[in-house]
Amino acid sequence: MPDRVLSLADAAVGTVFLGSSAVAWTGRRRSRVSLLMAVTGVCWFLGSAVPGLVFLHRGPLVHLHLSYPIGRLHRRPAAVVVLVAYGAAVYEGFVQTPWLTAGLSALVVAASLDVFAGTSGTARKAGRSALAAALVFAGVLALGSANVLLEWGADRTVLLVYDAALCLVVVWLVMDLLYGQWTEATVSDLVTQLGRSNATTGLQAQLARALGDPDLRLGYWVPQQQAYVDETGLPLEVDVRAAERVTTTVENDGEPIAVLIHAPTAMDDPKLVAGATAALRLAVTNAGMRAQVRACMADLAASRRRIVEAAESQRLALEAELATGAQCHLAQAEIHLAALKAEGGEDLRAGLAEVLAEVAAARQELAQFAQGVRPQSLTAGGLGAALPLLADRARLPVSVAVGVGRLPPPVEAAAYFVCAEALTNIAKHAAATEANVEIVTEAGDIVVRVSDDGRGGADAKGSGLRGIADRIEALGGSTTVGGGPAGGTLLTARIPVDGPEPDGDR
Known part of the structure; x- marks a missing residue:
């Protein structure tokens, strides 16, 4: 009687896998997952007929769990585990190695967690079913390994639990595949990923993952060239006659903006393709708008x-x-x-x-x-000659340290203006006994520091400091106002220099 029960259970498992494959094939427009279910069912029956192939079904079954729901592997750890599973399935059929089964169980757990961690948003919510199914399968693998290693002697019970778990898992996956929101989740995850990027670089890889086609190619339409280019700017050949590839053009207001060259299997899920092209259209449009804003900001700064x-x-x-x-x-x-x-x-x-x-x-x-x-001393000798004269005319003692040579006239004039205006403000409002002026080069910028030992509390929005900030910002620089080393005020102005002129008279 026990042998009859096990035989019926074995037959039921193979039948459930093949039946689930047929349901998934028709319900999900020839899903790749259904092919893995069918291969698992065939391997199961082969294992029942040939004792050396009894574990052969584990290879495609691990492949199914780690590639669900599209049947393609996108994570490197998952691909490695699948290869190990196929090898172990053949090896353990001839050499019983319970430690190998225990190791495979641990690898399945790690890989399934890695796949789940690689999702986000709605896709992560939908991925809970795949993660749970993989963990159940890993659990029954670990149970069978423990039964042998710990000599429990519960072979029949463990086999029945194993068969029941496989049937439960495959039916669960089929129901989730038919009624779950996988397409919506994939598109939502794609939109989320594309929304994080400020440029169009990397879109090809993200679209390839979403559509499950590692050979997918993405091209951008360049109106001036009347041609498509890839992400590196090189021309992209678009051959619509290639039978093994499909070309999907992405348009915006009737004008082409991009093209996708992908495998025909992607068309098995038109909603996924439509969602991916809509996400691509949005990403390219947003990237173009960001580029225009950056260009306008650059033009404004240059102006x-x-x-x-x-x-x-x-x-x-x-x-x-x-x-x-x-x-x-x-x-x-x-x-x-x-x-x-x-x-x-x-x-x-x-x-x-x-x-x-x-x-x-x-x-x-x-x-x-x-x-x-413009002081004649500045024109003739630069900051090194003009600032000491400026300090001599100040109403309080001023120490000057100039660590730069000749600079472009606008930069020299701006630095001189900062020092002159700052010293005037110090004399009027700071109640200071001394001041310090320092000009150095840092990271390719000219840095002007003017400090005093006065009462502090300078208002950065005051007319004098605001005028300094406006002049420096017009050159692409910045100013900060804070406490000085002697307790007064420290004004720091940073001015970018595209290319300082060589020292010497001009």
């Missing part, structure tokens, strides 16, 4: 820098105009008036003395005006 550079050029031109124009004429007039004064009488000399005084005053005012536009 702001050009404004500063243009203003600096105008200051240089005005300084030169004053030096060669009004100041030159006043100097000549002063020379002529001085000559007339030497030749004339007392009254003429007295009148000319007054005119000379007015000319000298005008020249001084023009010199001060030119100094405010």
Whole structure:
């Protein structure tokens, strides 16, 4: 009687696998999972007929659990475990090795957990059935191994439990395959993954995983070239006549934006293909919009820098105009008036003395005006020459340390402006006894630090500091205001330099 029960149980298991395969084949449009179920059923009956093949079914069964629901392996650990399972299924049929079965059970648990961990969102929720089925199968494998290793002597009971567990698992998977939301879960997971990326790189690999086609190719339409290119920018040949591949064009507002070249089996689930193309359309459109925003931001930054550079050029031109124009004429007039004064009488000399005084005053005012536009010392000697003179005119002692050479005029002018404005603010509001100015190069940027030992509490939104920040930000830099080493205020300005000019006069 016991042999008859086991024989009926064995026949039932094989029949359930083959029947489940047929149901899955028709219900899921020729799913690959159904093929693995059919192979498992055939191997089961072969094992019943040939004793050496009694464990042969374990190979495709492990393959089924770790590739469910699409029948393809996407995780490297899972692929390794499947290869081990096929090898162990053949080896243990001829050499009984219970430790090998126990090891296979542990590997199935680890691989199934790894597959489950690789999902997210709705796909993870749907993957619970696959994980539970894999753990049940691993459990009955471990039970059979323990029965032999611990010599329980419960062979018949263990075999019946094993048969019942396999039947339960395969029926469970078929029901989940037919009525579960696997397509929706896969599309949802794909949308989630694509939404995390700011670019189109990596989309091909994610689409290949979603559609279960490692050979999938993705091309982007380039209107200027009237052709498709791959993720590396190389031309992509699109041959719609290839029988072994299918071309799916992705359009937006009637215009092509991408193309998918994939296996015909992907068309077995039209909802999955439609969802994948919709996700791709959204990802490409979003990437294009992000690229446009970045381009606009880059154009804005370049425009702001050009404004500063243009203003600096105008200051240089005005300084030169004053030096060669009004100041030159006043100097000549002063020379002529001085000559007339030497030749004339007392009254003429007295009148000319007054005119000379007015000319000298005008020249001084023009010199001060030119100094405010751009100090001559800055033009001639750079920050190393101009900042010590600025410190000498300050209302409090200022130490200066300049660790840079000549820089592009806009950068030099901006750094000088930071120091001049900061020292003016310190003198007016900080109640400080001394200040420090330091200019160094850090990571390719010019860093200006101005500190004092005053009362602190500088308002970064005040007109003076806000003006400094606006000027530095226009050059793509940044400013920070905080406490100084001596308890006062530390102003730090960082200015990027595309390419400092070599030292020397310009």
